[in-house]
Amino acid sequence: xxxxxxxxxxxxxxxxxxxxxxxxxxxxxxxxxxxxxxxxxxxxxxxxxxxxxxxxxxxxxxxxxxxxxxxxxxxxxxxxxxxxxxxxxxxxxxxxxxxxxxxxxxxxxxxxxxxxxxxxxxxxxxxxxxxxxxxxxxxxxxxxxxxxxxxxxxxxxxxxxxxxxxxxxxxxxxxxxxxxxxxxxxxxxxxxxxxxxxxxxxxxxxxxxxxxxxxxxxxxxxxxxxxxxxxxxxxxxxxxxxxxxxxxxxxxxxxxxxxxxxxxxxxxxxxxxxxxxxxxxxxxxxxxxxxxxxxxxxxxxxxxxxxxxxxxxxxxxxxxxxxxxxxxx
Numbered sequence: 001x002x003x004x005x006x007x008x009x010x011x012x013x014x015x016x017x018x019x020x021x022x023x024x025x026x027x028x029x030x031x032x033x034x035x036x037x038x039x040x041x042x043x044x045x046x047x048x049x050x051x052x053x054x055x056x057x058x059x060x061x062x063x064x065x066x067x068x069x070x071x072x073x074x075x076x077x078x079x080x081x082x083x084x085x086x087x088x089x090x091x092x093x094x095x096x097x098x099x100x101x102x103x104x105x106x107x108x109x110x111x112x113x114x115x116x117x118x119x120x121x122x123x124x125x126x127x128x129x130x131x132x133x134x135x136x137x138x139x140x141x142x143x144x145x146x147x148x149x150x151x152x153x154x155x156x157x158x159x160x161x162x163x164x165x166x167x168x169x170x171x172x173x174x175x176x177x178x179x180x181x182x183x184x185x186x187x188x189x190x191x192x193x194x195x196x197x198x199x200x201x202x203x204x205x206x207x208x209x210x211x212x213x214x215x216x217x218x219x220x221x222x223x224x225x226x227x228x229x230x231x232x233x234x235x236x237x238x239x240x241x242x243x244x245x246x247x248x249x250x251x252x253x254x255x256x257x258x259x260x261x262x263x264x265x266x267x268x269x270x271x272x273x274x275x276x277x278x279x280x281x282x283x284x285x286x287x288x289x290x291x292x293x294x295x296x297x298x299x300x301x302x303x304x305x306x307x308x309x310x311x312x313x314x315x316x317x318x319x320x321x322x323x324x325x326x327x328x329x
Contacts, residue, residue: 014191014223014259014260015186015195015221015222015223015257015260015261015262016186016221016260017179017183017186017219017220017221018219018221018256018257019219020175020176020179020216020219020220021219022175022176024215024219025175025212025215025216026175026212028208028211028212028215029208030206030207030208030210030211030243032207032239035207035239035242035243036239038242039237039238039239039242042238042242042278042281042282042285043278043281053311053315054097054312054315054316056276056277056280057273057276057308057311057312057315058097058099058104059280059292060273060276060277060280060299060304060308061088061089061104061106061305061308062104062105062106062107062293062294063106063107063292063293063294063297063298063299064088064106064107064298064299064300064301064304064305065106065107065108065109065110065130065265065267065298065299065300065301066081066084066085066088066106066108066109066110066301066302066305067109067110067111067230067267067300067301067302068081068110068111068115068302069110069111069112069132069136069137069230073111073112073115075115075118078109078111078115078118078119078122079118079119079122081109081111081119082109082119082122082123083122084305085105085106085108085109085123085127086105086123086126086127087104087105088104088105088106088305088309089104089308089309089312090309090313093309093312093313093316096316096317097312097316105126105127106127106305107127107128107294107298108127108128108129108130108159108160108294108298109123109127109128109129109130110129110130110131110132110160110162110300111129111130111131111132112131112132112136113131113132113133113149113152113153113156113158116129116131116153116156116157116158117156117157119157120156120157128159128160129157129158129159129160130158130159130160130161130162130196131153131156131158131160131161131162132161132162132163132164132229133146133149133150133153133161133162133163134146134149134150134163134164134185135149135164136162136163136164136198136229137164137200137229137230137231137232138164138231139164139165139166139167139200143181143184146163146185147184147185147188150163150185150188150189150193151188153193154188154189154192154193158193159193159194160193160194160196161185161189161193161194161195161196162196162198162226163182163185163195163196163197163198164198164200164229165178165181165182165197165198165199165200165213165217166178166181167200167203167204169181170199170204170209170212170213171203171204171205171209175212175216178213178216178220179216179219179220181220182195182197182216182217182220182221182222183220183221185197185220186220186221186222194223194224195221195222195223195224196222196223196224196225196226196263196265196298197217197220197222197224197225197226198226198227198228198229198267199213199214199217199225199226199227199228199244200228200229200232201227201228201232201234201235201236201237201240201244202228202232202233202234202235202268203232203233207239207240207243210240210243210244211243211244211246211247214243214244214247214248215247215250215251218247218248218251218257218262222262223262223263224262224263224264224265224296224298225244225247225248225262225263225264225265226264226265226266226267226298226300227240227241227244227265227266227267227268228266228267228268228269228300229267229268230267230268230269230300231268232268235267235268235269236266236267236268236269236270236279236300238278238279238282241264241266241279241282242282242286244264245264245282245283245286245287245291246286248262248264248287249286249287252287261295261296262296263291263295263296263297263298264283264287264291264296264297264298265297265298265299265300266279266299266300267298267299267300267301268300270299270300270301270304271301271303271304271307272304272307273304273307273308273310273311275304276299276304276308279299280292283297
């Protein structure tokens with residue numbers, strides 16, 4: 001069995017804000033019934049069998065932001081996570097898949113700002129470190145502290161910054177204020193780090209708000225728009241993801257971004273290989289194969305890798321591993 005599809009080298013951040021256009025926001029309306037019907041349809045559109053299934057699993061691994069965001073994180077825990085990020089599946093499985101000599105790593109390791117240095121020290125530049133910032137997960141702190149936290153995380157070595165927006169600005173329709181907020185985050189990141197903007201869809205109440213917040217985040221220069229922190233009542237769902245990627249597609253099709261491209265990251269509650277396949281299908285159907293590579297697609301997860309490894313072992317050897325033998329279990 002041979003699986004192809006090598007990891008692509010990450011591109012530096014290039015997105016810059018485009019002028020704010022209230023017309024791209026205030027007239028948005030989302031038909032929830034149609035979105036939910038399309039989301040259900042996605043699960044029936046594509047099936048991955050044998051080699052195609054293995055290749056899809058490997059693609060998903062290469063797009064994972066392997067994450068630990070716990071209050072009891074320690075440098076040792078972060079370093080163990082980094083070790084798994086560098087070697088996400090057993091060599092025995094890689095050899096049987098025909099990719100034993102090829103590098104296979106996750107897209108990035110995502111941690112709190114205080115854990116960036118231990119991650120950097122262990123990884124040694126082999127994969128990027130992403131840091132959450134701006135008062136993650138609630139974002140309920142002073143703006144000057146949010147900006148300082150971004151700067152400190154970048155100075156510690158973070159190559160990607162996952163910021164949270166002020167959800168109250170969405171709920172109260174303060175679209176220009178939200179745009180200015182994200183532009184300020186963009187300016188601190190500059191060309192030093194990618195800006196991944198978390199909308200917190202579980203707090204936004206309506207899919208119309210999700211669409212509007214996505215449009216504002218895209219206009220403000222986000223490199224990636226992300227569904228959730230993982231701490232909201234509801235996190236990544238296919239309907240919200242569909243609404244977000246449709247905004248990316250709209251800006252792309254209208255030529256509003258020039259040569260810039262905006263990525264997408266679902267995060268929160270993505271635990272099974274089947275979940276990952278649904279998100280890959282969404283990207284293929286709505287944006288095309290280019291958006292199934294780590295430059296433009298990320299999956300924020302911690303437990304997901306364990307299930308993908310189990311599924312790959314079953315494909316290769318015809319049996320599942322006991323969970324206690326998997327390092328991430």
